[in-house]
Amino acid sequence: MGIKIFTDSTSxxxxxxxxxxxxxxxPLSIHFPDESYPENEVDYDYFYNKIESTGxxxxxxxxxxxxxxxxxxxxxxxxxxxxxxxxSSAMSGTYDxxxxxxEQLLQKYPAxxxxxxxxxxxxxxxxxxxxxxxxxxxSGLNMQEALQIARNTRNRVHFYFVPETLKYLKKGGRIxxxxxxxxxxxxxxPILTVDMEKGMTHLLxxxxxxxxxxxxxxxxxxxxxKKFGLKEIIVHHINAPAKAQQLKEILMERYxxxxxxxxxxxxxxLHTGLGTVGVVYSTVS
Numbered sequence: 001m002g003i004k005i006f007t008d009s010t011s012x013x014x015x016x017x018x019x020x021x022x023x024x025x026x027p028l029s030i031h032f033p034d035e036s037y038p039e040n041e042v043d044y045d046y047f048y049n050k051i052e053s054t055g056x057x058x059x060x061x062x063x064x065x066x067x068x069x070x071x072x073x074x075x076x077x078x079x080x081x082x083x084x085x086x087x088s089s090a091m092s093g094t095y096d097x098x099x100x101x102x103e104q105l106l107q108k109y110p111a112x113x114x115x116x117x118x119x120x121x122x123x124x125x126x127x128x129x130x131x132x133x134x135x136x137x138x139s140g141l142n143m144q145e146a147l148q149i150a151r152n153t154r155n156r157v158h159f160y161f162v163p164e165t166l167k168y169l170k171k172g173g174r175i176x177x178x179x180x181x182x183x184x185x186x187x188x189x190p191i192l193t194v195d196m197e198k199g200m201t202h203l204l205x206x207x208x209x210x211x212x213x214x215x216x217x218x219x220x221x222x223x224x225x226k227k228f229g230l231k232e233i234i235v236h237h238i239n240a241p242a243k244a245q246q247l248k249e250i251l252m253e254r255y256x257x258x259x260x261x262x263x264x265x266x267x268x269x270l271h272t273g274l275g276t277v278g279v280v281y282s283t284v285s
Contacts, residue, residue: 001079001080001081002080002081002137003080003083003137003142003143003146004022004024004081004082005021005022005023005024005083005084005130005133005134005137006023006024006026006072006082006083006086007023007024007025007084007085007086007126007127007130008025008026008027008028008062008087008092008094009026009039009267010028010039010087010092010122010123010265010267010268011025011087011122011123011127011130012123012124012127012262012264012265013025013124013127013130013131014260017131021138022134022138023131023134024071025040026063026067026068026094027040027041027063028060028063028087028267029060030042030047030058030059030060030266030267030270031058031059031060031061032050032054039060039265039266040265042266044239044265044266045239047266047269048238048239048269048273048274051270051273051274057270058266058270060266060267062092062097063094063097065097065100065101068097068101069101069105072084072098072101072102072105072114076105076109076112076114081112081113081143082102082113082115083117083133083137083143083146083147084098084114084115084117085117085126085130085133085150086098086116086117086118086119087119087121087126088118088119088120088121088122088126088194088199089118089120089199090198090199090200091122091201095118098116102114102116113143115143115147117129117150117151119150119154120194120196120197121154121157121159121194121199122159122194122268123159123236123262123278123280124159124234124236124262124280125157125158125159125194125280127280128153128234128282129150129154130150132149133146133147133149153282155196156282156283156284156285157196157280157281157282158193158220158221158279158280158281158283159193159194159278159279160191160192160193160204160217160220161193161236161272161276161277161278161279162189162191162207162210162214162217162276162277162278163189163192163272163273163275163276164210164273164274164276164277165273165274187209188206188207188208189206189207189208189209189210189212189213190203190205190206190207191203191204191205191206191207191213191216191217192204192272192278201271210277214277217279218250218251218254221233221281222254224283225255225283227283228283228285229283229284229285230257230282230283231257231281231284232257232281232282233251233255233257233258233259233279233280234259234260234262234279234280234281235247235248235259235260235262235277235278235279236261236263236276236277236278236279236280237262237263237264237276237277237278238263238264238269238272238273238274238275238276238277239263239274239275240274240276240277241261243277244261244277245261247277247279248261264276264278
């Protein structure tokens, strides 16, 4: 009898780490007018090229309740407990669906231990929480100890990102046409972040030029590094590997830490678009 870790596909955890730490992924789905597919089964290049070529911004949907129910019940039937850590409940109904599934299953398995945790974020800001909890479980810690580690990690994680273009934010209704047009003319690049109290993406600052926006993110990291120390760094990007590699090299020169690169997938990427670059990091304290 053990603890099985569940998360959703917007964590974008590398498959090798999924296998190493026995992390189970519940996929959200993407829907174009002519086709739909689970997020973790589509080629990212195909997805983003389709948006660019058609101009269509697809929709996304949470995992079907039956998918979560079946995965959870199979785990409980095997005698294992469940720790689920999911995308912010303010961004998706995945967390709430998992929570209602828990209540249903406890009627059938009253002795089971099921914990459902709201990460209040997405991408590897979610992924880091999942990885820390999974490592805790692998090391032999119990459910409450692993849950507390996830909670502590959530309090120490930061996520900043910069869209290359404003057209995706415009098409998604997140900014108006006038703001998008003016921003494009003036070469304005917003720095977006996730408010961990509200669990929502919001505008942090505006910068003239993407390079200045990236410099500002590095400055924010430096401030946190001096105050709290840095523990883990991930560079995120959407179809911008060269920009991501350049940022990785800058950060590795500055900090004595490994820096990994992670591509943002369709469900989150459809809101910001090609060329987006960002950083997720967690602090020591």
